[in-house]
Amino acid sequence: MEFYRSHVLICTGTGCTSSNSRALIDTLKKELVENGLEKEIQVIETGCFGFCNLGPIMVVYPEGVFYCRVSEADLREVVQEHFVKGRVVQRLLYHEPNSTVKTTEFDEIEFFKHQKRVALSNCGVIDPEKIEEYIARDGYFALAKVLHEMTPAQVIEEIKKSGLRGRGGGGFPTGMKWEFAAKAPGDQKYVVCNADEGDPGAFMDRSVLEGDPHAVLEAMAIAGYAIGANQGYIYVRAEYPIAVERLTKAIEQARKLGLLGKNIFGMGFDFDIGLRLGAGAFVCGEETALLTSVEGRRGEPRPRPPFPANKGLWEKPTIINNVETFANIPRIIRYGADWFASMGTEKSKGTKVFALAGKIKNTGLIEVPMGTTLRTIVYDIGGGILNDKEFKAVQIGGPSGGCIPAALLDTPIDYDNLIAAGAMMGSGGLIVMDNDTCMVDIARFFLEFTQDESCGKCPPCRIGTKRMLEILTRITEGKGKPEDIDNLEALAKTIKSSALCALGQTSPNPILSTLKYFRDEYEAHIHDKKCPAGVCQALLSYTIIEDKCRGCGLCARNCPVNAISGKVKEPYVIDREKCIKCGACMEKCKFGAIERK
Amino acid sequence: MSCQCKGEAGQGKKYAFIDRIIERHKDEKGSMIPILHEVQQEMGYLPEDVQAYIAQKLGVPLSEVYGIVTFYALFNTKPKGKHKISICLGTACYVRGAGKILEEFEKQLNIKVGETTPDGLFTLEGCRCLGACGLAPVLTVDEHVHGRLKTSDVAEIIAQYKEEK
Numbered sequence: 029m030e031f032y033r034s035h036v037l038i039c040t041g042t043g044c045t046s047s048n049s050r051a052l053i054d055t056l057k058k059e060l061v062e063n064g065l066e067k068e069i070q071v072i073e074t075g076c077f078g079f080c081n082l083g084p085i086m087v088v089y090p091e092g093v094f095y096c097r098v099s100e101a102d103l104r105e106v107v108q109e110h111f112v113k114g115r116v117v118q119r120l121l122y123h124e125p126n127s128t129v130k131t132t133e134f135d136e137i138e139f140f141k142h143q144k145r146v147a148l149s150n151c152g153v154i155d156p157e158k159i160e161e162y163i164a165r166d167g168y169f170a171l172a173k174v175l176h177e178m179t180p181a182q183v184i185e186e187i188k189k190s191g192l193r194g195r196g197g198g199g200f201p202t203g204m205k206w207e208f209a210a211k212a213p214g215d216q217k218y219v220v221c222n223a224d225e226g227d228p229g230a231f232m233d234r235s236v237l238e239g240d241p242h243a244v245l246e247a248m249a250i251a252g253y254a255i256g257a258n259q260g261y262i263y264v265r266a267e268y269p270i271a272v273e274r275l276t277k278a279i280e281q282a283r284k285l286g287l288l289g290k291n292i293f294g295m296g297f298d299f300d301i302g303l304r305l306g307a308g309a310f311v312c313g314e315e316t317a318l319l320t321s322v323e324g325r326r327g328e329p330r331p332r333p334p335f336p337a338n339k340g341l342w343e344k345p346t347i348i349n350n351v352e353t354f355a356n357i358p359r360i361i362r363y364g365a366d367w368f369a370s371m372g373t374e375k376s377k378g379t380k381v382f383a384l385a386g387k388i389k390n391t392g393l394i395e396v397p398m399g400t401t402l403r404t405i406v407y408d409i410g411g412g413i414l415n416d417k418e419f420k421a422v423q424i425g426g427p428s429g430g431c432i433p434a435a436l437l438d439t440p441i442d443y444d445n446l447i448a449a450g451a452m453m454g455s456g457g458l459i460v461m462d463n464d465t466c467m468v469d470i471a472r473f474f475l476e477f478t479q480d481e482s483c484g485k486c487p488p489c490r491i492g493t494k495r496m497l498e499i500l501t502r503i504t505e506g507k508g509k510p511e512d513i514d515n516l517e518a519l520a521k522t523i524k525s526s527a528l529c530a531l532g533q534t535s536p537n538p539i540l541s542t543l544k545y546f547r548d549e550y551e552a553h554i555h556d557k558k559c560p561a562g563v564c565q566a567l568l569s570y571t572i573i574e575d576k577c578r579g580c581g582l583c584a585r586n587c588p589v590n591a592i593s594g595k596v597k598e599p600y601v602i603d604r605e606k607c608i609k610c611g612a613c614m615e616k617c618k619f620g621a622i623e624r625k
Numbered sequence: 626m627s628c629q630c631k632g633e634a635g636q637g638k639k640y641a642f643i644d645r646i647i648e649r650h651k652d653e654k655g656s657m658i659p660i661l662h663e664v665q666q667e668m669g670y671l672p673e674d675v676q677a678y679i680a681q682k683l684g685v686p687l688s689e690v691y692g693i694v695t696f697y698a699l700f701n702t703k704p705k706g707k708h709k710i711s712i713c714l715g716t717a718c719y720v721r722g723a724g725k726i727l728e729e730f731e732k733q734l735n736i737k738v739g740e741t742t743p744d745g746l747f748t749l750e751g752c753r754c755l756g757a758c759g760l761a762p763v764l765t766v767d768e769h770v771h772g773r774l775k776t777s778d779v780a781e782i783i784a785q786y787k788e789e790k
Contacts, residue, residue: 043759046770080759081773228715231756266662266699267755269768304655305662307697310753324655326696342654385717385758392759423716457758459716473719483696 032070034111037087039152040073041238042231042270043080043392048100052084055100059107069111075239077152078393079139082122087134087152094134095120125389125411139390142409144371146379147195147232147355148395151239156274159281162242168287170361171246174253175295183254184210187357189365191377196222196313196350197428197454198530199376199443205347208337209255212345217257219248220341220348222318223264223271226310227426228477229457232381233351235393237264237271240355241278245288245301247357252299255347260301263318266308275303310427310481314529315348317483328485329529350455352381372398376442386423386459387414399440402432406460417462421545425454427474427481428534430541431467450541452534466563467546468553472500474538478531489532492523496539506566508554517543562624565609569625574599576621583613583622640678642667647682657683657693661700670701698753706741706748708786711765715754718762722776726762727751729779746787 038044038053053071060066077085082096086106093116095106102120109115121130124138131137145151154161162168174183188203209217221244225233237244248260264272279301282288290298304322311317312327319341321327340346356378360368369377376398382405385391389411396405402422406412413419421431430451432439439445443453461470479493496519499512520536527533543550552558559567572583572592577599584592584600591607594600602613602622614622646663650656660679665671671694680687694700712718712727727738730749734742741748757763760772766786771778 042755042757042770046757046760046763046772080757083759225756226753228719228754229717229758230754231758234756267753305659306699307658307662308699308753309697321658322655324657324693326692383756383758385761386720391717391761426716457716459720461720465720470720473716 030067032068034069035089036069036071037074037089037152038071039075039077039083039085040270041076041080041151041235042268043076044083044085045270047083047097049084052086052098052100052103056103056107059103060111063107063112065107065111072155073157074153075151075156076148076235076393078143078148078235078395079390080392081390082392085152091116091132092134093132094122094137096122138411139392139394139409142400142404143395144379144397145395146359146368146371147236147243147352147381148239148393149359150243151235151393154240156239156241157277159242159278159285159287162240166362167242167358168246170358171249171253171287172293173361174250175293175297180210180254180256183250183361186365187254187360190360190368191365191372191375192353192356192360192368193376193443194350195352195356195380195453195456197425197452199453202349202353205337205349206251206254208335209257209345209347212338214345216259216342216344217255218341218344218346219251219255219257219260220319220322220336220346221248221260221262221354222313222315222348222350223262223268224306224313224318225265225268225351225455226313226481227428227455227457229385229423229459230383230426230455232383232393232456234265234268234271236351236355236381237268238274241271241274242282243355243358244275244351245278245282247354248301249288249292249299250357250361251347251349251354253297255345257347258298258300260299261304261322261341262301263304263306263312263322266305272303272305279303309483310477311483311529311531314531317529318348319346326483328483329531331528352456373440373442375444380441380453380456382456382458384410384458384460387417387462387465388412388460389414398442401438401440403437405441405458406437410460413460413462417464420461420463420465421467423459423461423470423538424457425452425537426457427478428452428530428537429454429457430537431461431470431545432541433545435545450537450544452537464561464563466504466559466561467542467549468500468559469504469561469563471538471542472497472504475500475535478535482532482535486526486528486532488523488527489529489535492519492527493532493535495519496523496536500539503550503553504559504564504566506553506557506564508550510554512554513543513547513550558625568609569604570602570607570609570611570614571623571625572600572602573621573623576619578619578621580618582616582618586612586616588612640675643675643678643682647679657685657690658697661690661694665700670704672702704741707746708766708789709748709750710782711750711752711755712738713753713755713757713761713763713765714751715758715761717754717758721761723762725776726764726774726779729776730783733779733783747783 086095086098109117123130184206192202193199309327312321314329317327317329336346379395381395421433423431475497479497482489484490579597591603676690680690762774763772
């Protein structure tokens with residue numbers, strides 16, 4: 029085996045690839061060859077480090093030096109300075125958002141310091157396209173262990189003991205689900221991986237598939253052994269081309285080494301996995317709709333019971349787990365249920381991956397023990413609010429979730445606390461919002477989404493979400509009626525209790541949670557015809573502050589409807605009747621003399 | 626709906642690639658969606674006569690194929706422009722101003738979302754979360770992702786792909 033004195037890890041996840049990391053890798057390899065270093069320094073293409081807004085990210089080992097936003101133009105200097113002379117290139121190092129001191133090493137960075145990586149433990153560490161690297165990190169050891177040392181019942185017992193709950197949203201105990209399927213009579217059973225990550229603002233499943241695909245394959249094989257299935261399917265979004273490519277490669281590699289296919293490890297256990305691509309229907313993230321789609325039909329949900337564990341894919345007993353849930357399985361088997369259960373809260377064990385985005389300084393993917401407070405996530409890991417504005421709320425759980433206000437920043441996050449707060453874990457998208465975000469508008473945004481994605485099979489969802497959206501749109505357009513809030517609440521309750529699947533049942537959550545914590549904003553829209561956050565255009569008005577206006581006339585020249593008039597060097601005036609509230613004047617004014625209220 | 630039997634003999638050759646795709650999936654359960662994916666990959670969209678051809682080959686009613694094609698957002702029944710601009714309208718992008726970016730594209734291309742420019746160069750679409758929230762707001766033009774967008778970037782992006790033609 030060749031020996032390298034240094035390893036350069038470069039992220040090739042979707043985030044960094046979008047920031048051009050592919051070209052970076054090619055150029056770096058060329059530079060290394062030109063300097064005769066290609067046998068001393070190895071370039072490794074890894075999955076996601078999680079710190080996406082700093083991409084492309086490059087980590088140099090053995091020192092663990094963390095370079096960020098590296099461009100092709102920087103590479104010559106990195107090669108000359110770091111690899112030839114052994115000097116760290118200071119200007120490419122990271123500094124915390126609230127400090128100017130540069131941090132050299134990876135694990136000293138606040139963003140990483142508070143994290144505990146279990147499901148993401150291989151992401152950003154190994155080359156996901158090489159099965160050997162996964163095996164070198166004890167990959168497929170868990171599968172070997174269950175096949176050699178454990179009975180299916182023991183595997184299920186171990187997962188039950190670990191306390192693992194489904195990471196896709198509902199939080200159903202994974203071990204129990206497996207037990208139901210194992211006990212269900214039937215000679216043909218299936219294991220399905222739900223990789224149809226549709227929640228806007230969630231990308232943890234994508235990162236696991238891109239950064240550690242074998243963990244999912246291994247877990248599915250373990251599940252197959254536990255319930256007595258020999259066929260698995262991964263249902264993955266077609267919008268994730270890199271994930272699809274890596275999964276395809278991973279399946280081929282595993283088959284070649286006999287880790288998938290017939291007679292795995294020579295133990296007489298057969299298991300194989302097929303890939304199914306989604307086609308852009310959000311409802312297919314719902315388990316029964318997903319199964320219908322795998323069967324090759326319109327992805328409409330069906331009533332439960334019967335649950336998939338009894339009648340799933342092609343009416344056979346089926347377990348369906350989410351990507352992140354599966355990614356935890358090999359680690360639970362390797363390190364034991366007690367180790368896993370030692371993390372987290374009483375009823376929510378282990379860690380959870382969150383996608384941190386929105387108006388926050390450090391955006392990216394993080395994994396923390398269950399029970400971590402929002403404050404730690406937003407301020408310690410996230411570095412605080414963008415432009416140091418005031419924290420208003422965090423939206424968690426996507427269209428099924430809700431908004432959590434500042435007053436609950438110190439609540440430990442787990443399944444039950446989130447439900448109590450009127451939100452839900454969902455897949456773990458955390459969108460941070462500041463005072464410039466209008467909560468009525470956000471509720472409208474989510475309803476627009478669910479209404480558009482409603483499959484139309486059941487009337488409460490098909491008609492109910494439409495009516496709720498109409499009311500919300502009316503409110504944001506300044507035409508809200510006094511009875512609207514009551515009507516919204518009544519509709520929400522009805523839909524929650526009568527819709528066919530989770531998409532419909534949870535669709536009122538964004539409204540209910542914003543009504544619970546930000547009722548005053550709804551009232552301001554309806555009664556005072558004001559949008560306190562200054563977002564809803566119909567409720568805004570622009571005025572020129574006399575004292576600040578220098579009379580330059582720039583605003584008048586940029587107004588598309590000639591609504592601004594005045595004399596040079598004297599304060600200008602906006603004609604409210606003509607103004608279309610486009611904001612062009614405010615954008616152009618150099619003196620901050622235009623106010624939006 | 627057009628008649629399923631029209632021009633069958635002449636279409637045999639034209640749709641030989643569809644035969645090959647169907648042949649590849651013939652032993653698979655639930656192969657309709659993978660087949661439609663692959664056919665669209667080749668053709669760019671799934672016109673009615675192609676749907677009819679697939680229905681006939683698989684021995685299912687056209688209504689079933691049509692039902693599936695129109696259910697899933699990724700299947701198109703109309704041809705798309707040479708370059709597809711998809712603006713992410715996920716939550717992270719939305720709170721960071723994706724709506725304004727979309728408006729700017731509509732203004733500069735002089736089309737509404739979902740439409741194609743008369744010269745057939747650009748199709749403008751809003752899309753579901755791309756999972757690149759760290760770079761919000763983002764969009765893709767064909768396979769390329771552009772992130773950390775400002776409205777002032779719009780003109781440059783259009784120009785870049787116009788040049789490519």
